[in-house]
Amino acid sequence: GTPTEGLRSEAVVAPSARDACAGADAVILPLSGTDLGGNVKITSRPVAVTRELLAMADSAAMVFSGIVRPCLAAECAALGLAVVDTGEDDELAILNSIPSAEGAILMAMQATPFTIHNSNCLVIGSGRTGLTLARMLHGLGAHVWVAARKAKDRARAFEMGMEPVDFPDLSHCLPQIDIVFNTAPALVLDRSLVYTLRRTAVIIDLASTPGGTDFVAAAERGIHAELAPGLPGKVAPLTAGRILARVIPRIIENEFRKREREHEPGR
Template sequence: MLTGVHIVFLGGDARQIEVIRKCSEMDATVSVVGFDKLNERVLGVSWERLSSELLSAADVLVLPVVGCDDTGAIQTPYSGESLKLLDEHLAALPSHCTVYTGMAKPYLRSLCASHEVRLLELLDRDDVAIFNSIPTAEGALVMAIQNTPFTIHGSDCIVLGLGRTGFTMAKSLQGLGAKVRAGVRSEKDFARAEVMGWEPFLTRDLEDHVRSVDLIFNTIPTMIVTAQILSRMPQSAVIIDLASAPGGCDFRYAEKRGIKALLAPGLPGIVAPKTAGMIIANALVQLISDEIKIRGDGE
């Protein structure tokens, strides 16, 4: 239980609503900012405006999965007002307060560091990232089905990168009967792909493997599907880029060649916000509970 813990939420999408609901159910004192247009009210939650006074009473500050941008602006799809996280807000936080977000950009990291506020990025956790890879893969499959005239079964698919998302993506394609090739950068991943029954190759040799490809699913957040690679691909191929923006594909040249290339970050929050929200909620509650226990043991 989170009895006695004051958690302040600033903005967020449909995923954040599930996190708010979970924290309220765990008996935390929950204040939310940036949800004034939300149709469904969550019981036991107070609806506030952003102020230093509110933050001065926070034990935990929760930002959206995408944190804030490099000016401090916070996404508020459920509000008509804009939110901006400023230096004065971090200065108001109690010394014991922890800031949680999905991923932090330099602005937020710098702000927290300058005020010696603990910052935790939930998407860095293996459990969150692995669970999140499931709705990501499902969303990518939906995009593939919607943008191709053929079945996944029997199609020639390349997955670039065998991290947490890439592994789940390759496994999902294999389950649907696709021919799966995996572009990897290490001998360890080469061996893993081979053991899984996928055809591995080193990413430096990508141009030798794209001449007959139907679908490419990229998870590598650096420019890898270059103009040179695109020039060797069939025009009928479709690229679904799952890497963080700006992705790893030359989208300008892809359009010039008539190859459909789609950047698809944040799929869990789009295709399965309830599931994605519960993944984050469970991790957050566990982390806060662990912190409470550590504090109690230290007293």
């Protein structure tokens, strides 16, 4: 069932996804988007975001999703629906990086017999989540390395009092690392790099499925490795909901205003 406590009086709880989409101007999917098969996971059962379902919305509707997978993009294109990648919104990503970082640190604490303080931590990726996570780890007294491809991002890590690492140098850095936090959305920790880690190391991978780690190699090595996408809704659902309630209306308004400007006479 869908919890209704706290909903505004004008909110309507639809009995099905089809009813919810019927005539909608905006279809909002989770930040995790759909899986590779086009399904959205909800509390009761998965919902297949099919062309038939999206066709229930208004013909000029917009579809908002945190991750736009090829299957969703194809279905929207077939119907002529605009699809908006909400995951690219800076405000949303930065605010979500807070519960993501806290959740990742919680997972690391649960998986290790030692403190974060004085441990050697590597954060792969210097995006919005990576920097927030690195700053929190540094605040807890960890020795923090930040792997970044761009020189400006490595310079920022150095300015923050952390050790910058270029990706080609990861093999030299990893043997001394206790905990690896990956935020890069591509295979970074391949088999060769996983085998440079100590068996006691822990990997927390925050990237979207399938992650950026060779989990088979980690299992063979005996390394504790966890894939942990979508942490905000799992570790801090109330905060995650408040963030969405704060940001999503602004994104929707901006997109519809942009469309109106594009269709003004003389443009």
